[in-house]
Amino acid sequence: MFGTRRTTIFFATDIHGSERCFMKFINSAKFYGANVLILGGDITGKALIPIVRDGHSSRYRATFLGERVTLESEEALAAFERQVRHAGAYPFRTTVEELAALESDRTLVDRLFTRLMVESVQRWCELAEERLRGSGVRCFIDAGNDDEPEIVEVLKQASYVEMPEGQVVLIDDEHEMVSAGFANLTPWHAPRDIPDEELGRFIESMAGQLQHPERAIFNVHVPPYGSGLDTAPQLDEQLKPVVVGGEIATGPVGSKAVRAMIERFQPLVSLHGHVHESRAVSKIGRTTCINPGSEYGDGHLRAALVTLKGPKLLSYQLITG
Template identity: 45%
Template sequence: MIKIFFTTDIHGSERCFRKFVNAGKFYNANILILGGDITGKGFVPIVRLKNGYYEANYQGNEEIVSKDELPKLEEEIRFNGLYPYVTTEEELEVIEKSPEKRREIFKFVIKHTLEEWMVLATERLRPLGIKIFVSPGNDDDPVVDDALFVSKYVINPDMKVIEIYDNVEMLSYGYSNPTPWNSPREKTEEEIYNDLKSLAGQMDYNKFTIFNIHVPPFNTPLDIAPKLDKTLKPVVEGGSVATENVGSKSVRRIIEEFQPDLGLHGHVHESPGSVKIGKTLSLNPGSEYSDGILRGVLINLDEKKKKFTFQFTMG
């Protein structure tokens, strides 16, 4: 009997990442899986003023702190899924005028933060013998791939089939079908199907098989999201926000064709739940990263009998 803890879509929240790492010991899990969209959506410049204080515009407020108070402000920013970046008044002018400079800094803080996270995970989990798998999702810049290699203990399983335990194989895939945000890792449905068919064909279905695919299957309870207009604002119909299915048709098709034992998904924060597609049980724990809440699912697996139970978690 093994225990697997799965979570996804923490979007740069250091509070959620630390909870994820601690979940191994808390739940007595053998394996931790972080399923994608691991990075934040922006950085917050903290300007070093000439009087020795530091100033930041954060969450609509102007924060001015001393050098001693700076670590607390940086921690608060990290815990909310953003990246603090200490800079000068002169550099801030360049940042405000140059999209290229903003992209450069954003990639730098993503890579630096992830490298720190990988070191932390290794230090905490290696002594306990808990395996950890961290893969990117559609929102994650390619710089993530380099950062994940900083630790030889943390495994990036993306675009691979890996035996994660005796008699347990996992396919991982971080790309999504096109979204309104034109995120870094998107492909057409045809490309997704071809990629997944190639990977799924490598699996031994006599073993317990897991499809760790970031985007959920189309037209299920796992892929319902607010419908957006051309300005990316929610569409209101009859006094309520309209919804639509945004998952991948190719993911659904590949599940129907290959019928793995378990599907692990994320991408759509608003749709936690489970669904059966043929014999495959697919799960999406959802995400509340912006509130520092880690949503996950704990899977108790008898890999020899290919039987399992699951429980959604939140904390």
């Protein structure tokens, strides 16, 4: 017998360091009445923003989004740092001498980037615990293909946030979840890109353990190939968009292995991200596949609200907040 309990999932992905989007993600549990939160990968940012001290004064200067700013108080500095974090970048205070050293040594930059990413994700995990502990809401956060291996370890060590990748997780009394944040190989050689065949084997190693695949959830970062959830600009060898007839050519960039796993196991719902511009819902057999897309740079959190009950997908809705 199936239970009568409904499970409402709030799923978002690809926030790329945006603290504004992360706070919206955490607050969505109360706002939408969700009892399961899933953040599906690519959670870290892509840019460092130096805030350079002006000589021996207390004044700092920085450039952000093409605008040069002068910051003359601790209040102004803190407000600027919040603005940068909300947009998905990492601010750091420095001196002219330290900045010159960074510019001449890529290793120093990489170390700084990793440290700031780790500190940011640690702070997010603490915020999630502070806001959600005692609420009965479960919070799953996975690393995506753009996230460094160090981020995986931070998530695994969190005391409240759950890192679901690599195991079958029972999210409630009836629904199992399989998670994979890796992606098939991309032109950017991201940290967690792997061959498509390897991705398929990784998913199969979990999906093969499912007790009830027909009620399962796939939380797989890369969308299935040719599903309409994976349409992106085609790129040439210089990674520039291909233009045909005056328009940018597009095509599928998803994973054939992911599609094969969905076709084989036919989970109830399959949640994806990775391709920001391909916000869509499609069916593969009986499986409803969803990519809510991403607009993290503008502070907009695109997401999917999914309600399950036993063997049924009662409803789904693409939302932007």
